[in-house]
Amino acid sequence: MDVGIEIGRDDSGQAVYINVEELLATRLLVQGNSGSGKSHLLRRLLEESAHLVQQVVIDPEGDFATLADAYNHVVIDAGDYNEQEIATMGARIREHRASIILNLEALELEAQMSCAAAFLNAMFDAPRDHWYPALVVVDEAQMFAPAVAGDVPDAVRRASLGAMTNLMCRGRKRGLAGTIATQRLAKLAKNVAAEASNFLMGRTFLDIDMARAADLLGMERRQAERIRDLDRGCFLGLGPAISRRPISMKIGPTQTSTRMGTHSLLPMPEAEPENLRTMLFAEMEAEPVKVDRQPEPQIVAAEELIRRIAAPEPGAATASSIDEDSADMTAADAVDLEATIVSILQDMLADTDSAYQPDALLYQDFSVRCRMQQLPRVPLELADFRRRFALAKGGILDPTETRWKELLEAAASLPEDMAAPFLQIARAAMEGSPCPDDDALGRAYGTRSPGRIRRLVEYMEKQGAVVVRADFGGRRSIGIPQLGLSTEAE
Structure with missing residues (x-):
């Protein structure tokens, strides 16, 4: 099923879409100098896909915390918790599929890298049953996956780089779709950047970054100048989730904004130089000027925040309570x-x-x-x-029907992934139909390999779940001992 979200419009005014399902499988890299519109692009992507997929935002500057005002994101202010609590939350969000924003703005760079590494590793190490699809957005990714050693201890750098590498290289099989944004490709570790198959390149001025961006977009070096001429909020996109050929687009508007808003020019204060001098050099012992400040947010205990993560979405609270109380749900x-x-x-x-x-x-x-x-x-x-x-693949859409009781009991002894092909065989035996062929069993088992199907049938026979017979003409029939039935030869 293709699920597309409108990210912006091309030069002709046509809508440009990102295929979210394809994005989850192929990852995204965003590059642009400061002021090119990267954060606006990420915010648009998050807003448009908020109702489709779980979202995890690693936010070093606190830019995305306002998403919680309009959507069901939980903001985790990392400065209020220790590393063990952060790791616990990282595991819990995978279990409960909560969309969160990990706000790192209160931490120094070294602490930001350590915190992000603990959080990402906990998500990566979640049990297989919790491998739900999640869009993991990392802003300023060059901080967490630096190309060269910096001022932070080497152990911290290796831990952060390892977590980012796991996210981009091995996260797909665990449902983690990395979306990373960086100011400069040259500052980002190559093994992290190389795993992305989708690219959105914004305004870039340095030759080395323009050349790498052009290479990733499949453009010739002489066309790289085009990247320097992009307006703010305009990007060149390429990738299986965006377009098979480089396409220029202007990112659409967003519903939310950062708390600080956009910096713009303000008129200078109108005051005589003498008055300004008086204010600047006033007696230091004088009572300080009182400034109206927003009240400091209260620190939420880790246990309370974990409870919020586990709580259902506001819109689903009523439905959840109805499900739990069967008396309130009618037949x-x-x-x-x-x-x-x-x-x-x-x-x-x-x-x-x-x-x-x-x-x-x-x-x-x-x-x-x-x-x-x-x-x-x-x-x-x-x-x-x-x-x-x-x-359902085995032909049983309603497992509560009494006619399937013995059949399901016979399938219970086999591993879960073998249930569908076994049920197809058992249904054919109950109906007196020919034995399903290898193609039908392969679709039920999720493979196109005839060898795997042969090994599957051999395994079920060794477990005593089926008995395979073949006549001299090579036609196969399969019996189900527990049911005392057999398929017709095929």
């Missing part, structure tokens, strides 16, 4: 919800490519389809969805 509501789940699973199975996609992407597709059906929340967790989708 008709439960039937309608189950019918919706079955309809979504049928639509997903109609897409032939879905059989070969990883569970994390399938679950993301399922979540989006649930939102399109206006469900208040996703009704199945990843583990439950994995089981329901496997049963």
